[in-house]
Amino acid sequence: MISLGPLQLRTNLLLAPIAGYCDLAFRTICRELGGVGLACTDLLSPQGLLRGTATSLDLAKTNDFDKPVGMQLYGSDPEIMAEGARWAVEHGATVVDINMGCPVDKVTKKDGGSKLLTDLSRAVNIAARVVKELERCTIDGDEWTRRGGGPVSPGARVQIPLTCKMRLCWHTADYESGQACSPHLARMLADVGVVAVTVHGRTTEMKFQGQVQLAGIARVVEAVDGRIPVIGNGDVRAPEDAVRMLRETGCSGVMIGRGALSTPWLFRDTWRFMQTGEVASPPSEAEQLAVIRRYFGLMRTYRDDRYALFQINRRVSWFARHLQRPLSNGKLESVKPFKEAIRIARTAPEVLEAIDRFEAGELRGGVPEEPDAVAADAS
Ligand SMILES: Cc1cc2nc3c(=O)[nH]c(=O)nc-3n(C[C@H](O)[C@H](O)[C@H](O)COP(=O)(O)O)c2cc1C
Structure with missing residues (x-):
């Protein structure tokens, strides 16, 4: 060690x-x-x-x-x-x-x-x-x-x-x-x-x-x-x-x-x-959303809402990267509406509402994305 x-x-x-x-x-x-x-x-x-x-x-x-x-x-x-x-x-x-x-x-x-x-x-x-x-x-x-x-x-x-x-x-x-x-x-x-x-x-x-x-x-x-x-x-x-x-x-x-x-x-x-030597499977969608909520909450606690909104806005593409479900045609389900909802949120409750709506199955869809495009967006 x-x-x-x-x-x-x-x-x-x-x-x-x-x-x-x-x-x-x-x-x-x-x-x-x-x-x-x-x-x-x-x-x-x-x-x-x-x-x-x-x-x-x-x-x-x-x-x-x-x-x-x-x-x-x-x-x-x-x-x-x-x-x-x-x-x-x-x-x-x-x-x-x-x-x-x-x-x-x-x-x-x-x-x-x-x-x-x-x-x-x-x-x-x-x-x-x-x-x-x-x-x-x-x-x-x-x-x-x-x-x-x-x-x-x-x-x-x-x-x-x-x-x-x-x-x-x-x-x-x-x-x-x-x-x-x-x-x-x-x-x-x-x-x-x-x-x-x-x-x-x-x-x-x-x-x-x-x-x-x-x-x-x-x-x-x-x-x-x-x-x-x-x-x-x-x-x-x-x-x-x-x-x-x-x-x-x-x-x-x-x-x-x-x-x-x-x-x-x-x-x-x-x-x-x-x-x-075990390769872990990625966390479930619910776990990932819990991580985003927790992270957002911690930023509000340690700093303030303004800072939390700024950070969640610039990081949402990274977080969303793992939230995209694979489609039968090899492409990934678009989560652009979710990212957009986070980006236009002006208050902390609006961010939390967007996460809740995503969890409830909303804010998805649109043109499916190529896996490579997603990686580029998130790097
Ligand atoms: C935006 C940005 C900010 C960074 N800030 C610091 C820093 O404050 N101190 C530091 O030692 N390295 C900093 N680094 C370098 C990283 O610690 C790390 O050495 C580098 O990103 C390579 O590792 P990675 O490929 O795992 O990111 C920064 C890198 C980036 C991209």
């Missing part, structure tokens, strides 16, 4: 941070469905946390059920990152993670995210400074156990572990010529006390295009030589993809992002597949 420093995970499947999507409500849904070993907040600005801006505090929201939880920080200033790490420890983090993989301009222009892959000494300095801060702000054993960290001996204090999430390197040409920095960086991070690294098997230049490079992840596994676990990430959409990643890279765990957005039960099914 995979351990991140003092933290032993219950499964080796992790929910990825996806800015704007993997909020407390979504993490809760995935955890309730089962199979999640660790979930992480979306990337957090340490400055925002320290200033207490509403957006940052909303993003960092967690609770006792949402454990163990990683809090992911981005930035390039070691002192501010250290202060951010202290904030995370004081506000419920089981793990602190540093983002070294974000390709978005807003982050890289300030030297954060995957820009750190172009300046390894800065990346390692930040990690070393954060580890030093974590040494100073240990938590007591009871608190550690409350955070999902498992029992410790009486009176013991626990240092919150630090992980880093990276891509293979910045330039694709470097990867292709065997010059990716990630193996070297992972080794250096292990030297300064980072307990695990996650590797998204793409370069920064690839953004989200092209095939995930399992061989690139394997090179990081080889480089760290068992000193710390490597978590593989990228394009896992089905249990078989996770097993393939583990087998072909030798990584210790798998992180899943976009696949979970349409299939939040993917962790449960993958874990079962890994343990027993």
Whole structure:
């Protein structure tokens, strides 16, 4: 079983941070469905946390059920990152993670995210400074156990572990010529006390295009030589993809992002597949509708109706993907009227009414859809 420093995970499947999507409500849904070993907040600005801006505090929201939880920080200033790490420890983090993989301009222009892959000494300095801060702000054993960290001996204090999430390197040409920095960086991070690294098997230049490079992840596994676990990430959409990643890279765990957005039960099914070889049948329509209702309700509770309406609107295609029944002609029953009813809903009761009507057999029909068109809509 995979351990991140003092933290032993219950499964080796992790929910990825996806800015704007993997909020407390979504993490809760995935955890309730089962199979999640660790979930992480979306990337957090340490400055925002320290200033207490509403957006940052909303993003960092967690609770006792949402454990163990990683809090992911981005930035390039070691002192501010250290202060951010202290904030995370004081506000419920089981793990602190540093983002070294974000390709978005807003982050890289300030030297954060995957820009750190172009300046390894800065990346390692930040990690070393954060580890030093974590040494100073240990938590007591009871608190550690409350955070999902498992029992410790009486009176013991626990240092919150630090992980880093990276891509293979910045330039694709470097990867292709065997010059990716990630193996070297992972080794250096292990030297300064980072307990695990996650590797998204793409370069920064690839953004989200092209095939995930399992061989690139394997090179990081080889480089760290068992000193710390490597978590593989990228394009896992089905249990078989996770097993393939583990087998072909030798990584210790798998992180899943976009696949979970349409299939939040993917962790449960993958874990079962890994343990027993059994392929689970998809949840019934009633179960899926219960998941949508629950998710919508949690967003209203943790945030507000406006936020819940915004999120359900932009995610309804993903959720609806599994609700389409196959027709005898090989096409799928259209659920466009249902998606449309959710999209035009202006109040929370209207959303709930649309779900009820769908369950009662309404809001279906129209021109049947090709299975491929549905997949494209949902990806
Ligand atoms: C819209 C979007 C937002 C993301 N936000 C973050 C983030 O906040 N932090 C992070 O480390 N990675 C972020 N990622 C990258 C994912 O965590 C993950 O590495 C990537 O999507 C590949 O995994 P997947 O194919 O399982 O989704 C984001 C990806 C997407 C598509």
